Amino acid sequence: MDSRAIEEIVAEVLNKMGGNSRSLAGSSKPATPTPAIKKATAGNRKGVFPDADSAVEAARGGYESLRKKGFAARAKVIEIVKAMCSAKAEEWGKIELEETGIGRLDHKIEKLQILSKVPGVEWLKPYGMSGDMGISMEENAPFGVIATITPVTHSIPTLSGNIVNMVAAGNAMVINAHPGGAKCAAMAVDAFNREIEREVGIENLVTIIEEPSLESFNALCASSGIDLICVTGGPGVVAAAMKSGKRAICAGPGNPPVVVDVSADLDKAATDIITGGAYDNNLLCIGEKQVFILEPVFDDFVAAFKRAGGHQLNAKQLETLTNEAFTNSKDAGGCSHPVLNRKLVGASPEMLASHCGARVAAGTPMLFAETDAAHLFVQKEQMMPMIPLVRVRDMDQAIKLSVQSEHGYHHSAMIHTSHVGHMTRMGQAMNSSIFVKNGPCTAGLGLGGEGYLSYSIATTTGEGITTPQTFTRRRRCVLVDALNVVG
Known part of the structure; x- marks a missing residue:
């Protein structure tokens, strides 16, 4: 070329x-x-x-x-x-x-x-x-x-x-x-x-x-x-x-999904997701970006996420932040589509909150909000400490939406479950370079898990x-x- x-x-x-x-x-x-x-x-x-x-x-x-x-x-x-x-x-x-x-x-x-x-x-x-x-x-x-x-x-x-x-x-x-x-x-x-x-x-x-x-x-x-x-x-x-x-x-690039099923330790899952997703204000390519939670435990997980330090945005605050976090741009063909506002990449939760009228306690590690699977915070690798939570009816839907939202990058994925079969099914479906079970994303690089570290994870060409x-x-x-x- x-x-x-x-x-x-x-x-x-x-x-x-x-x-x-x-x-x-x-x-x-x-x-x-x-x-x-x-x-x-x-x-x-x-x-x-x-x-x-x-x-x-x-x-x-x-x-x-x-x-x-x-x-x-x-x-x-x-x-x-x-x-x-x-x-x-x-x-x-x-x-x-x-x-x-x-x-x-x-x-x-x-x-x-x-x-x-x-x-x-x-x-x-x-x-x-x-x-x-x-x-x-x-x-x-x-x-x-x-x-x-x-x-x-x-x-x-x-x-x-x-x-x-x-x-x-x-x-x-x-x-x-x-x-x-x-x-x-x-x-x-x-x-x-x-x-x-x-x-x-x-x-x-x-x-x-x-x-x-x-x-x-x-x-x-x-x-x-x-x-x-x-x-x-x-x-x-x-x-x-x-x-x-x-x-x-x-x-x-990566857009790592997380699945939380009904057998998960919800308090540990919430703590792990915040540990990984809030690391360096979510700049890690392996960082948790969107969470799919099975319906029977969704409300309990939201409570656990709050206990772990997350601050929930209401619908109006989410809409305002979304409009700030994504701007419209035209491609070569003249079609308009949303792109990430780079000024908010890596911004603190306090700064993000100030853009949507929310008030958060000093030191809050992560914002979160309930969204649907099509939401921009789910579909885009946004690299901000604001994580969307999505209700799903069963494990089949959770895996399907995880694969779709990751966009075939084969980068990273996480699951919180006590069901070995669920781990196996999601791991095979994602086929990602890093797959962490019951831990934060950072465990995939030897930080809280076994293994070694590298800051270059060759997902596109397959070296891992x-x-x-x-x-x-x-x-x-x-x-x-x-x-x-x-x-």
């Missing part, structure tokens, strides 16, 4: 989002730099480049240096990144929140502290075979230089998690960050590179384009120096990456929760000889 076609795809999506066609992912305008951001991004920064070509060239040199230094260097880089994220979590969390203006500070900090759960070189296991005809060894080889597109929702955590995964696999990286989080991303890249150069002796292992744009994205897609593309973002950028002619690993192995090529090395034949 040529660059003009890619540009048309992304520009159309940005127009729907109310963004600027010159920026990659639709930030309406660059955030005004605060004193903290100015200080953090001043000076001659390591790994920060003005354009895609210079960033790719520098990263190629970083890749060659890493290749020569081997696994020990990879392990040391991962140690550095994890240690820095832990030590600087509070400082970097504050800077990211200042720049992006979305989410919650405590969760911005925590997302950096938990980088320790992202797997490293230990994930790469060779597989050996031997027999009369010789020896074969299958190993994980790097791709080379990976272009990564990172979101505004988790700017520093996503690029940091990608560094761990990709460098563990032996790769170097070029980052095209969301414009709304580009300054804090460049700050982190500079800090990582300085420490990596000091400790490991490798320059420009991770590079970033200082002012990311549609042009820089197109340049990365077209560059002969890029061996793989990894996108964490919305459907437009994912579509463009997949049509670029390069191998792409794409962590696309990314690991170092995701970013390797499988290579077979064969030694031919009659090793086991005597005489």
